[in-house]
Amino acid sequence: MDQFKYISPKTKEETLKILKEKRVNACIVAGCTNVLPDIKIKKISPKILVDITAIQELRGIDKKKDKICIGPLTTIAELINSELILKESKILIQAAEEFADPLVRNNATIGGNLVTASPAADMAVPLLTLDAFIKIESAREKREVKLKEFFLGPGKTVLQDDEMIVGIEFEPSDINKKGYFIKLGQRKAMAIAIASVAVNLEVKQNKISQIRVAAGSVAPIPIRLTGVEKFLANKAISNKLVEKAVNRVREEVEPISDIRASEEYRRYISGTLFKRAFNKLTN
Amino acid sequence: MKKLEIEFTINGKKRSLSVKPNDLLINIIRNDLFLTGSKYGCGIGECGACTVLLNGEPVLSCLTLAATVDGKEITTIEGLAKGGKLHPMQIAFLKNAAVQCGFCTPSMILTATALLKENPNPTEDEIRDYMRGNICRCTGYVQIVKAIEEYAHGEKTN
């Protein structure tokens, strides 16, 4: 494996200072489950690894005032075991249970999953329907970005060289409690999604008062299907409506063909996954 | 390259080592500490053969930098037997012929002990789900699941 320096800062401030000074030469690592394989295949060759796992304030899941706050170092295993997440956003637990295997989940972090910006990122899809936003810091400034504006392309995000994620937040609300996530892979364990769909829904008197739909592996980034959402808003639920929405999902996604599936199949199956998730939430 | 001094506990013993920043935990365990029960399979997190317990949790030592285990506690398969007596999970594997070539066995046994710590009474589906990242190329899964079930559901052999 390539050579690199290793530093393990104990505080956020120390980390931001290192990022400011070293810029492109420094690479943050958390669970290492993306970074180490990438170094091995020489996709990246960082000069310095900045291990942030010792920074306690970036861990943990809390309810603060009107926000659910997830530290970026929270592992996928910790999400699965969180009572608060189970109560406020069960959809995240569903996605976490589909994630890799228990061994990878003990190291892989939610922050690392988002920054990797894979079109298939399993945590990104449900966080999109939770309307999550990302708290970002550098030595220069603090800012907040909506998750749906965070991804720019495969492997690309709005993060600058000197910035890091310090929190992932969403509102505790009725719609966030009612969600459903489905991932289709070639097999159950260790499979990257062929397609995945998340739906969060609020129904009042058989009418859709609010709906959020997101999909993974069907576009260059994990996306919200806002066309479908607009189409469904304030409509009375019927089989006919669902069939129409399924067709709209198939039109709105922008998949490609790759080793896992063809474009046509992805288009078709994302509609079907949407229908399954929607029916789960309404039956 | 500048070496880093780390200190950790492995199978109950304190150890200090100097490691290179790019040393993987699996290589330190096998090449420096001569604990060759943990295996290097794929090296990219896919096979589970390199599983060790880190602070009691099963993790992949091929995706763990040695530098990151400073101050932590590691258990490898060599640490399960106590006073010359096999761990009951090891006995259950032997009794159920859950071992063929043996390459996956150390990792299977460690992951199985972690499963039972989290969930002492797992169903067959729960066992298969938890063990899903540990691959056995001799495909001895039926016996492996049987061994874990037998150990979990009381017929504890000593």
Ligand SMILES: Cc1cc2nc3c(=O)[nH]c(=O)nc-3n(C[C@H](O)[C@H](O)[C@H](O)COP(=O)(O)OP(=O)(O)OC[C@H]3O[C@@H](n4cnc5c(N)ncnc54)[C@H](O)[C@@H]3O)c2cc1C
């Ligand atoms: C065998 C295997 C199976 C996998 N299965 C899945 C799967 O089913 N679903 C899935 O979505 N992914 C999967 N992955 C990919 C990977 O495990 C996840 O993306 C994981 O969440 C990455 O987190 P990490 O902490 O390991 O990231 P790292 O590898 O430590 O870092 C990843 C990237 O994030 C950056 N980073 C990390 N934290 C921060 C922060 N706080 N601020 C700024 N930048 C940061 C790093 O600089 C790096 O660029 C799998 C990987 C492996 C090896």
Ligand code: FES
């Ligand atoms: S060698 Fe670590 S998972 Fe295969």
Ligand code: FES
């Ligand atoms: S016994 Fe040979 S790989 Fe499992």
